[in-house]
Amino acid sequence: MVLDLTGTKKNFDRAILYLRELGLSVEPLSKSVTRNTDRCMHCGSCLAFCSTGALYIDNNTMEVVFDPEKCNGCELCVKGCPVRAMTINLL
Ligand code: SF4
Numbered sequence: 465m466v467l468d469l470t471g472t473k474k475n476f477d478r479a480i481l482y483l484r485e486l487g488l489s490v491e492p493l494s495k496s497v498t499r500n501t502d503r504c505m506h507c508g509s510c511l512a513f514c515s516t517g518a519l520y521i522d523n524n525t526m527e528v529v530f531d532p533e534k535c536n537g538c539e540l541c542v543k544g545c546p547v548r549a550m551t552i553n554l555l
Protein backbone atom coordinates (compact mmCIF):
# COMPACT_ATOMS: atom_id res chain seq x y z
CA MET A 465 0.00 0.00 0.00
CA VAL A 466 1.27 3.50 -0.85
CA LEU A 467 0.24 6.38 1.41
CA ASP A 468 0.74 10.02 0.48
CA LEU A 469 1.03 11.90 3.78
CA THR A 470 1.11 15.68 4.10
CA GLY A 471 1.03 18.01 7.07
CA THR A 472 3.24 19.29 9.82
CA LYS A 473 6.25 17.23 10.89
CA LYS A 474 4.66 16.77 14.32
CA ASN A 475 1.47 15.31 12.85
CA PHE A 476 3.46 13.25 10.33
CA ASP A 477 5.50 11.69 13.15
CA ARG A 478 2.33 11.00 15.14
CA ALA A 479 0.73 9.29 12.13
CA ILE A 480 3.76 7.07 11.56
CA LEU A 481 3.86 6.18 15.26
CA TYR A 482 0.15 5.32 15.19
CA LEU A 483 0.59 3.01 12.19
CA ARG A 484 3.55 1.28 13.82
CA GLU A 485 1.59 0.83 17.06
CA LEU A 486 -1.03 -0.99 15.00
CA GLY A 487 1.69 -3.41 13.98
CA LEU A 488 2.17 -2.10 10.46
CA SER A 489 5.59 -1.92 8.87
CA VAL A 490 6.23 1.58 7.49
CA GLU A 491 8.95 2.13 4.92
CA PRO A 492 9.88 5.38 3.17
CA LEU A 493 9.42 5.42 -0.59
CA SER A 494 12.75 4.22 -1.95
CA LYS A 495 12.05 4.71 -5.61
CA SER A 496 11.16 7.46 -7.99
CA VAL A 497 9.28 7.53 -11.26
CA THR A 498 10.57 9.41 -14.26
CA ARG A 499 9.39 9.93 -17.81
CA ASN A 500 11.52 9.37 -20.88
CA THR A 501 10.64 12.45 -22.90
CA ASP A 502 12.12 10.94 -26.07
CA ARG A 503 9.71 8.02 -25.89
CA CYS A 504 6.59 9.86 -24.74
CA MET A 505 4.22 10.57 -27.63
CA HIS A 506 1.72 12.51 -25.47
CA CYS A 507 -1.06 10.04 -26.12
CA GLY A 508 -2.64 10.77 -22.72
CA SER A 509 -3.26 7.12 -21.76
CA CYS A 510 -1.40 7.54 -18.47
CA LEU A 511 -3.76 10.28 -17.30
CA ALA A 512 -6.43 7.69 -16.55
CA PHE A 513 -4.12 5.96 -14.07
CA CYS A 514 -2.77 8.98 -12.21
CA SER A 515 -4.88 9.94 -9.20
CA THR A 516 -2.49 12.55 -7.81
CA GLY A 517 -2.41 14.99 -10.73
CA ALA A 518 1.27 14.30 -11.38
CA LEU A 519 0.38 13.68 -15.03
CA TYR A 520 -1.78 16.28 -16.70
CA ILE A 521 -2.34 18.05 -20.01
CA ASP A 522 -0.93 21.53 -20.55
CA ASN A 523 -3.87 23.35 -22.12
CA ASN A 524 -1.57 25.64 -24.11
CA THR A 525 0.62 23.00 -25.73
CA MET A 526 -1.82 20.06 -25.41
CA GLU A 527 1.14 17.98 -24.29
CA VAL A 528 1.22 15.67 -21.29
CA VAL A 529 3.23 17.12 -18.42
CA PHE A 530 4.79 15.09 -15.61
CA ASP A 531 5.23 16.78 -12.22
CA PRO A 532 7.40 14.46 -10.09
CA GLU A 533 6.61 16.52 -6.96
CA LYS A 534 3.04 15.20 -7.08
CA CYS A 535 3.97 11.60 -7.87
CA ASN A 536 3.40 9.07 -5.08
CA GLY A 537 5.18 6.22 -6.87
CA CYS A 538 2.10 4.03 -7.31
CA GLU A 539 3.54 2.77 -10.65
CA LEU A 540 0.14 2.49 -12.34
CA CYS A 541 1.26 4.65 -15.25
CA VAL A 542 4.36 2.51 -15.75
CA LYS A 543 2.28 -0.50 -16.77
CA GLY A 544 -0.27 1.65 -18.57
CA CYS A 545 2.11 3.45 -20.92
CA PRO A 546 2.08 1.73 -24.33
CA VAL A 547 5.64 2.82 -25.19
CA ARG A 548 7.10 2.31 -21.70
CA ALA A 549 8.03 5.96 -21.32
CA MET A 550 7.38 5.93 -17.56
CA THR A 551 10.11 4.14 -15.64
CA ILE A 552 10.88 3.28 -12.02
CA ASN A 553 14.26 4.22 -10.58
CA LEU A 554 15.32 2.47 -7.41
CA LEU A 555 17.17 4.84 -5.10
S1 SF4 B 1 0.96 6.94 -21.72
FE1 SF4 B 1 3.19 7.08 -22.08
S2 SF4 B 1 3.38 7.90 -24.14
FE2 SF4 B 1 1.28 8.31 -23.48
S3 SF4 B 1 1.38 10.38 -22.59
FE3 SF4 B 1 1.67 8.93 -20.91
S4 SF4 B 1 3.93 8.73 -20.73
FE4 SF4 B 1 3.49 9.65 -22.73
Ligand code: SF4
Pocket residue numbers: 497513514515516517518519534535536537538539540541542550
Ligand atom coordinates in the same frame (compact mmCIF):
# COMPACT_ATOMS: atom_id res chain seq x y z
S1 SF4 C 1 3.49 6.61 -10.54
FE1 SF4 C 1 1.32 6.96 -9.98
S2 SF4 C 1 1.29 9.01 -9.09
FE2 SF4 C 1 3.22 8.82 -10.21
S3 SF4 C 1 2.81 9.66 -12.22
FE3 SF4 C 1 2.45 7.45 -12.34
S4 SF4 C 1 0.24 7.15 -11.93
FE4 SF4 C 1 0.82 9.24 -11.26
